[in-house]
Amino acid sequence: MTRHAALALLSAASLITPSAAMADRIFLLNGDRLTGSITGTGPDGAILFDSAYGHTFSVPPADIMAIQRDAAPAGAPLTPAPEDAQEAAALEPALGPDDPLEWSGRVNFGASLQDGNASKKDVTVDGKAEARDTLNRFIVGGEFNWAKEEGAVTENDRTAYAEYDRFLTEKWFAGTRVRFRTDELQKLDLRSKYGLFLGYQFFESDDLNLKARGGVDYIRERFEGAKDENDLAGTWALDYDQTFFEDAFTLFHDHDLSIPFDDTGAFLFESNSGLRVPVGQHLVGTAEIEFDWDNDPVPGVREEDTTYSLKLGYEW
Numbered sequence: 001m002t003r004h005a006a007l008a009l010l011s012a013a014s015l016i017t018p019s020a021a022m023a024d025r026i027f028l029l030n031g032d033r034l035t036g037s038i039t040g041t042g043p044d045g046a047i048l049f050d051s052a053y054g055h056t057f058s059v060p061p062a063d064i065m066a067i068q069r070d071a072a073p074a075g076a077p078l079t080p081a082p083e084d085a086q087e088a089a090a091l092e093p094a095l096g097p098d099d100p101l102e103w104s105g106r107v108n109f110g111a112s113l114q115d116g117n118a119s120k121k122d123v124t125v126d127g128k129a130e131a132r133d134t135l136n137r138f139i140v141g142g143e144f145n146w147a148k149e150e151g152a153v154t155e156n157d158r159t160a161y162a163e164y165d166r167f168l169t170e171k172w173f174a175g176t177r178v179r180f181r182t183d184e185l186q187k188l189d190l191r192s193k194y195g196l197f198l199g200y201q202f203f204e205s206d207d208l209n210l211k212a213r214g215g216v217d218y219i220r221e222r223f224e225g226a227k228d229e230n231d232l233a234g235t236w237a238l239d240y241d242q243t244f245f246e247d248a249f250t251l252f253h254d255h256d257l258s259i260p261f262d263d264t265g266a267f268l269f270e271s272n273s274g275l276r277v278p279v280g281q282h283l284v285g286t287a288e289i290e291f292d293w294d295n296d297p298v299p300g301v302r303e304e305d306t307t308y309s310l311k312l313g314y315e316w
Contacts, residue, residue: 108313
C-alpha cells in the first residue's frame with residue numbers, strides 16, 4: 001500500500017471519532033483529507049501534523065490544496081495552498097508524510113539461590129519487542145523458566161512467539177501469529193500454534209492499552225511417550241495494561257484461550273497477570289503470576305500450572 005493510501009485510511013478512521021469535529025483538516029490535491037492536529041512547520045516548510053497515536057508526520061506543501069484550522073469559525077473559507085505548490089504537485093507525484101516504525105519493549109530477569117537446610121535454585125527470563133506504525137504492528141517475544149529443588153527439577157519450560165497485525169481501520173486489525181512452547185514437567189516436547197485472527201484495539205496510549213482478538217489456530221502437539229495431536233481450534237486472546245498515579249505502577253494481564261473444534265473439552269488456557277513498578281531510569285520491577293490450564297493433559301500431569309515470579313527488567 002502506498003503512503004498516500006495509508007494517509008487516506010488514517011484520515012477516514014479519524015473522521016469517525018468524536019474529536020473529528022474539533023480537529024484541523026488538510027485537503028490534499030489527490031482528494032484525500034487528513035484530520036488531526038497541526039503543530040507547526042518544519043525547516044523545509046512542510047506542515048507538521050499529529051495523528052491519533054501521537055506520531056508526527058511532515059506533509060509537503062506541494063501536496064496540499066487547502067487547510068482548515070480548528071480555531072476557524074464555522075463556515076470559514078479554506079486557506080488555499082500556494083499556486084506554485086499545486087503546479088509542482090501536478091508535475092511530480094508526492095511521496096506523502098514519513099511514517100517510521102516506533103520500537104518499544106522490555107527484558108526481565110529473575111533468579112534465586114538457596115543452599116543450606118534446603119536447596120533451591122530458580123531462573124526466569126522473558127522479553128518482548130514491538131514495532132508500530134500507522135498500519136502495521138510487529139511483535140516478537142519469548143520466555144524461559146527453570147527451577148530445581150532438593151535435587152529435582154520442578155520447572156523447565158520455554159516459549160517463543162511472533163505476531164503481525166495489519167490495521168484495517170483505526171481500531172480494527174487482522175493478523176497472523178506463530179507460537180512455540182516446550183514444558184518438561186508437562187511432558188510436552190513441542191506445542192506449535194499457527195493462527196489467523198481479527199482484532200479490535202479498544203485503547204492505545206502510554207497510560208492504557210487494551211486489545212482483543214479472535215480467530216483460528218492450527219495446533220500441533222508432540223508429547224513424551226504419547227501420540228502426536230493435531231487440532232484446528234478457535235482462539236480468543238486479550239492484552240491489557242494500565243498505568244496509575246503518574247507512572248507509580250502498572251497493572252497488566254494477558255490471556256490466550258484455544259478450544260479445539262472436534263473436542264471442546266480439551267481446551268488450553270494460558271495467562272500472565274501482575275504489577276510493574278519503575279525503580280530507576282528504564283528499570284522496572286515486576287511481580288507476576290503465570291497461570292496455565294490444560295483441560296486434557298497426558299496421564300500423570302496436572303491440569304493447572306501456576307508460577308509466581310519477581311523480576312528486574314529494562315524497558316525502552
